Amino acid sequence: MPLVDSKAMLIYAQEHEFAVGAFNANNMEIAQAIVEAAEEEKAPVIVQISQGAIEYAGENCLFAIVKSLADKANVPVVCHLDHGVDFHTVIRALRAGFTSLMFDGSSLPFEENVRVTKSLVEIAHAAAVPLEAEIGKVPDAAKGQLSPEEVQKYLTTPEEAMEFYERTGVDSLAVSVGSAHRMKVQSARLDIERITRIRERIKVPLVLHGASGVLDESISAAIRAGIAKINFATELNKAFTAGIKQKLSDDPGLVDVRKYGSFGRENVKKVVKEKIRLLDSANKAEEVLKFIQNKKLIEDKNDKSKIVE
Numbered sequence: 673m674p675l676v677d678s679k680a681m682l683i684y685a686q687e688h689e690f691a692v693g694a695f696n697a698n699n700m701e702i703a704q705a706i707v708e709a710a711e712e713e714k715a716p717v718i719v720q721i722s723q724g725a726i727e728y729a730g731e732n733c734l735f736a737i738v739k740s741l742a743d744k745a746n747v748p749v750v751c752h753l754d755h756g757v758d759f760h761t762v763i764r765a766l767r768a769g770f771t772s773l774m775f776d777g778s779s780l781p782f783e784e785n786v787r788v789t790k791s792l793v794e795i796a797h798a799a800a801v802p803l804e805a806e807i808g809k810v811p812d813a814a815k816g817q818l819s820p821e822e823v824q825k826y827l828t829t830p831e832e833a834m835e836f837y838e839r840t841g842v843d844s845l846a847v848s849v850g851s852a853h854r855m856k857v858q859s860a861r862l863d864i865e866r867i868t869r870i871r872e873r874i875k876v877p878l879v880l881h882g883a884s885g886v887l888d889e890s891i892s893a894a895i896r897a898g899i900a901k902i903n904f905a906t907e908l909n910k911a912f913t914a915g916i917k918q919k920l921s922d923d924p925g926l927v928d929v930r931k932y933g934s935f936g937r938e939n940v941k942k943v944v945k946e947k948i949r950l951l952d953s954a955n956k957a958e959e960v961l962k963f964i965q966n967k968k969l970i971e972d973k974n975d976k977s978k979i980v981e
């Protein structure tokens with residue numbers, strides 16, 4: 673089926689207490705693994721292409737891969753820009769056809785983050801594409817051990833989240849609640865009370881980044897507290913690399929990329945299937961699709977009634 677956008681999908685997840693898995697694809701094999709896993713689990717899915725992946729492979733190439741996989745899939749698939757850190761990358765992704773966008777202004781001063789996010793929300797909405805933004809900052813574990821004071825400094829406060837949401841009109845909001853990007857071990861516990869307090873003030877779906885390092889029970893608690901989109905990247909990279917390393921160590925003479933690339937792909941697929949079940953999005957594809965279609969019918973009807981003869 674054609675790519676769908678993330679707006680209705682995330683609203684539905686939020687209302688029904690599950691989360692949609694958002695998985696980063698850096699190459700064709702990982703994108704294939706994500707979509708195949710979603711089909712086998714009958715789950716809605718978000719395939720994410722980060723700014724880093726765009727620098728590696730180009731937005732048009734990765735978008736074309738995700739689009740062609742979605743076209744053949746029997747579950748709803750979103751193609752989302754992950755961590756667009758500048759205005760121009762977000763616009764390029766929009767032009768390429770991405771059906772969901774993220775602007776990450778979390779390194780900017782608050783006022784500057786509000787200004788750029790707001791202008792991108794206006795542009796994205798004119799093209800009927802939803803936009804995610806980030807307030808507070810999900811730190812990067814790969815940059816070294818963070819002290820407890822540093823972690824605290826980065827956390828999202830409910831007040832700043834509310835002000836940011838009201839002033840920008842974003843469709844979903846990434847919040848810093850105890851996770852960190854690029855953790856290679858699952859050991860982080862989330863601040864569930866903070867999620868609840870943010871949820872009480874913000875209507876739109878909340879997003880958890882850096883989920884590879886978060887304990888399973890904390891992820892389940894976060895969903896119950898109101899997180900509706902959960903991002904995984906490092907675990908997929910780890911699984912892909914481990915599958916290839918294993919195959920090449922078993923058969924060091926192998927040179928055909930297809931003969932070891934498929935082992936990386938199978939390993940990623942296993943991880944994605946486990947995460948889909950953890951997020952409780954397995955077997956939700958059909959109901960999500962019905963909700964998206966109904967919402968679209970209502971919007972089309974409202975648009976027609978606005979046309980002045």
Ligand code: G3H
Nearest residue numbers: 854881882884903905906
């Ligand atoms: O935006 C992508 C994610 O936040 C992934 O984080 O690599 O720690 O799983 P992760």
Ligand code: ZN
Nearest residue numbers: 853881882903
């Ligand atoms: Zn992230």
